[in-house]
Amino acid sequence: MPYVTPEQIERAKQMDLLTYLQYYEPHELVHFSGNVYTTRTHDSLKISNGKWCWWSRSIGGRSALDYLIKVRGMTLPEAVLQIDGQAAIMLPVPPNAQEPINQGNLLLPEKNKNNDRMIAYLSGRGIHSDLIDYCIRTGRLYESREYHNAVFIGFDRQGVPRYGTLRGTCGRRFARDVCGSDKHYSFSIPSRSERQRLHLFESAIDLLSYGTLELLSGRNWRQDCCLSLAGIYRPKKNIEESTPPAALVQYLKDFPSIDSIVLHLDNDAPGRLAAKAIKIILSPTCTVSDEPPKRGKDCNDYLKIALKIRQPPERE
Structure with missing residues (x-):
């Protein structure tokens, strides 16, 4: 079992899922509508306003660390090393990632055309x-x-x-x-x-x-x-x-x-x-x-x- 330090865990917690996917797995990121994104593997997983929610499983979180553990099934050390290792070679921030994220907003599901x-x-x-x-x-x-x-x-x-x-x-x-x-x-x-x-x-x-x-x-x-x-x-x-x-x-x-x-x-x-x-x-x-x-x-x-x-x- 790999060992990770508390400092590495804390750094990993700081990265949100949208940023992680934009940098390291852009092939997995799919624009859904407005400021909402989904993933190619799980189309019921939505990312918006600094949060993500996997609707078909009723689980969610804020960070990429949460995603790697809850969705990908990684252990905590594996997920931390995945993020920490990537962050060490982090590319310049793309323009669309510089926009501030309102952490107070709900991740409400999209409305149907009728009720x-x-x-x-x-x-x-x-x-x-x-x-x-x-x-x-x-x-x-x-x-x-x-x-x-x-x-x-x-x-x-x-x-x-x-x-x-x-x-x-x-x-x-x-x-x-x-x-x-x-x-x-x-x-x-x-x-x-x-x-x-x-x-x-x-x-x-x-x-x-x-x-x-x-x-x-x-x-x-x-x-x-x-x-x-x-x-x-x-x-x-x-x-x-x-x-x-x-x-x-x-x-x-x-x-x-x-x-x-x-x-x-x-x-x-x-x-x-x-x-x-x-x-x-x-x-x-x-x-x-x-x-x-x-x-x-x-x-x-x-x-x-x-x-x-x-x-x-x-x-x-």
Whole structure:
């Protein structure tokens, strides 16, 4: 096994994948569109804004070192020596590599020419067309060109996309965050006015399911703010030592007028534990009520029960 020094490892970490391929494997680099590149060997691997993501395997990274280990299957010493040996004879930087890279951008998948499969999938889960149309119109939702996933987007207060999550629409269970996502800015829908109440959900589909139930009940589905936690919140073993979910912390910082929170987390053990923890942590600062779905595991289950929708289980 070859030996590499900590200094060599640190140097190797500094090289991004686009630069590595431009210099040392230009035959492997393929321009895809705009500032997005792919590789000749793996056309589902996309490189953009200083990051790369291999969509078919749901793995990604920033550096060439990550790529050589995760994609090429090299050991750490082999990958370091591959980069370090090449860097020793580094050529002058080509003009297109001198442009600064915005490390803060998401590596969002390309949009499909239409949203038909995504709409059919969400409609099949009971989501009302008014909510789907609103999310598409406001840029919160679209269908990806590759694999036709539903892409849910989260924004910061300036309206900049900072988070993305994918949901499979073809009958196979698939859920992944987009490379470069910041969980502080998860999928959310604001109220029509400055409301002081926030509804909290584990997923974007649960959020839209709750909104659909409100609409079908004749209520204003945008009366209050709604936020997805981008997955299951896992508190520490000692709950009092836990911090609230990152998305919730950021939302309360951005909207300090909120003084009450309604939890609609899942009816399973992780969901009940998460609800208990959030109540304990936040009760001193605001009113927290726990309102899990009355039937089923989550809000979407409850919606499908209410609408008498029978869906085949998603394949793994």
